[in-house]
Amino acid sequence: MVDDLEYKYTGNRLNQVIESAMNDTGYEGGNNIIDYDANGNMTNMNDKNINSIGYNYLNLSHQFSISQKLLGWTYNTNISHLYRADGTKLRTTKYNAREGDIGKTTMIDYLDGFQYRYYDNGLIGGPVLLDKTSFAYEEQAYKSTQDALIPGSISWKLDFVPTAEGFYSFTENRYIYQYKDHLGNTRVSFAKNSAGVLEVTDTNNYYPFGLNHIGGIKGQLGSYKNYKYNGKELQETGMYDYGARVYMPDLGRWGVVDPLAEKMTRHSPYNYAFNNPLRFIDPDGREAKDIFKWDNLGKLTKVADSNTDVIYAENQFEKDGKTLKTDAKGVEVGEKGYVEANRQEISLSEKFTDRQGKSSNTLTTLSFYNNQEKATEVAEYMYSNGTNEFSNSTYTSSKGGFSVVSTLGLPSKTFVDPKQYMKNFNINGDSFYSSKLTSHDHNHPSNYLPSGYMFNMRDNKYIPRRSDVEGARGKMDYHNTIDPDFKDVKFRTYLKGKYMNYNSTTAYYD
Known part of the structure; x- marks a missing residue:
């Protein structure tokens, strides 16, 4: 013994x-x-x-x-x-x-x-x-x-x-x-x-x-x-x-x-991994956590069980894809079970192709009810750590706000309005299908400007590039600003840690 x-x-x-x-x-x-x-x-x-x-x-x-x-x-x-x-x-x-x-x-x-x-x-x-x-x-x-x-x-x-x-x-x-x-x-x-x-x-x-x-x-x-x-x-x-x-x-x-x-008042403040180290891990000594990986293909999968849901981008894992790096940093989402209850992986009826010629027919979403700050935190974490486009779409209704972080797992395409593809859009039985899209953010992993815009040196500002938007095959960011379905929506692109606003006449940083 x-x-x-x-x-x-x-x-x-x-x-x-x-x-x-x-x-x-x-x-x-x-x-x-x-x-x-x-x-x-x-x-x-x-x-x-x-x-x-x-x-x-x-x-x-x-x-x-x-x-x-x-x-x-x-x-x-x-x-x-x-x-x-x-x-x-x-x-x-x-x-x-x-x-x-x-x-x-x-x-x-x-x-x-x-x-x-x-x-x-x-x-x-x-x-x-x-x-x-x-x-x-x-x-x-x-x-x-x-x-x-x-x-x-x-x-x-x-x-x-x-x-x-x-x-x-x-x-x-x-x-x-x-x-x-x-x-x-x-x-x-x-x-x-x-x-x-x-x-x-x-x-x-x-x-x-x-x-x-x-x-x-x-x-x-x-x-x-x-x-x-x-x-x-x-x-x-x-x-x-x-x-x-x-x-x-x-x-x-x-x-x-x-x-x-x-x-975690139910547990001793001195316990390690809720006294179950075969199931739980404790990455930094503060609390054991459910570990989720949101990978570069857009899949959001659970890697380990715990009491709090935390998402890590693929670049925070070792090459085996399962082991977190020693200095890994994630983003806390909510209590245990939050991700399972609020994520969707949707098989689309058609494939969508981005500007680089890559295609996907899978949309992954994670929803947040009346918590736009947390949705923004999760989105910005993925903007900074992922290699593909993610978006953060916010809706409002008489029942409150509803935000959706989503990705197609493509380097240069994401949906402005993921609601139309989601299987359900409700919290505790309250439907939000009647809600209105009020804002949309997305990142550009290669840090290029919102598509369809250029810098005008004469006027010292960003403006739509008419030659691009008029002859473009497929929608650019500019086209969303003139789409009647997206009237009054605030659009932004996340570039190098800053947001660039864009509308039908110009683009500018916050």
Whole structure:
């Protein structure tokens, strides 16, 4: 048996863990009391020899103090994190000193996926060869690796950068390829050695809540080998950094209250993935989410279950199409089940062809009732991340407003009025077929002007290009402005993060 743990609580706070299995490959044990601050943040973890944990104003852990005894020596370690104002981690600094030694300092800078490493052995006394914080990260569960001593003068060195398939290691001068499972867990890392022969550099198998089976590799501070469970970085403290919080895989809990706890009052603010990690994922430590992918063909499909619906564009996934990138950003749509209840995938009776000659007979829509702001947020996310045209059409009636984000999955065509193709147009039985289209936005992925317009240098403004609109085959954006069916509709095109309005006489930016 790996672990036989008894959790003792005060309210929803875990105050003590009693370990009866006495198996060091799991939770280390110690039966020590866990303390918390007024915000519910865990302030120590003496079972792991973590004497104190400090937090900033965002409740992000920014200071760890660790003391350990090994072979008759005492080792003192201080780990600090520097964050940007929005909570993005910029730097980790680790100072480790053996009793009687000056010690060494290692710093890691995180710059949009690029990791730089700085090493200082303290000059006097040389490097601390037994650089131990292993007690904190369950050393028996990992093969030990010595911190690589970076030769030469003290300086910053680019350590590694992420790639679509894994990492490129500058310290090893080679590409590292990784296989990940459907939850984003790194399972195997492999690369070619100096002889050109493929070798496995790291393997990982996990218990459901993320604790490694025996044999995984714990790399040096800042190593690519530390990106393991859910693709997150395993810290020297044995906790995974998810962004908003750090996670303890040996206990299956967070050490900090969920920043969005008020949205999920049925659950403990310390729970991980609603205590069901085989079904749910938690991308950033704030809340578990239903993951939907709106791909470049226009299909809106569910990738993973959770409590909140979030849409990610195709460019936010790894090449396998299932695993989110480490820095993936999505757009929250609503509570669990919202997308399933409000999307439609419609097979059209004919194929529609865009100006590039590509065709589609499938229309995908997502509807929003009296929530034009959310529809705009979703549309702008897809405008910025998709490779095809999306549109946002808003209707009004005596019952309120109704917005539809839609796509044909084509690079240069979308519908102005998707209502006429939709199977139903109602909310809770209230029909909106009698509503009137009042505004329509769409994007141009190639960032060209609304079709049918040009810039007139003489008048210093955009005007219809008569030679184009009069001889055009098929409708241009300009033609919609003179269509009687779209009288009084406000038209806009989304270009490079800005909206360009257009009507029958001119086009102009907001």
